[in-house]
Amino acid sequence: KFVFSMVFVNMCLLWISWFIMSEIDPVKLIIPFWLRIIGLVLFIIGIFLFVYTIIKLKTVENYKGELVQDGLFSITRHPMYLGFIFWLVGYSVFQQSKYTLITLVIWISNVLFWRYIEEKQLGRKYPEYKEYKKKTIF
Helix, strand or coil: CHHHHHHHHHHHHHHHHHHHHHHHCCCECCCCHHHHHHHHHHHHHHHHHHHHHHHHHCCCCCCCCCCCCCHHHHCECCHHHHHHHHHHHHHHHHHCEHHHHHCHHHHHHHHHHHHHHHHHHHHHHCCCHHHHHHHCEC
């Protein structure tokens, strides 16, 4: 529980710094308008996935209910983390932020690390999680 809380705090700090970095990036790339629009669409999809997950689970941390396997959770185990990745890539492309795009490996790695920790916790908490993993992606 402590590790998850520390990861959550770490993730919040990274999101704040990432937004600041995207906005003040001193080097802007020249990205075609159509690609920037695709970036904006990815960003919006990412926000939708994040909000959907919050509404569905009614929490960001320490969900206490049954294993959710319906709706988007019937396709992907972690719509919030998938949304974060869309959000990261989409907003960086839309903002044309060179250094933010370069550092996406770090940001996405952090999301994947958080997902990894949660996968372990969910496997311990829900006996049916192993079968659920076989039917879903990400």
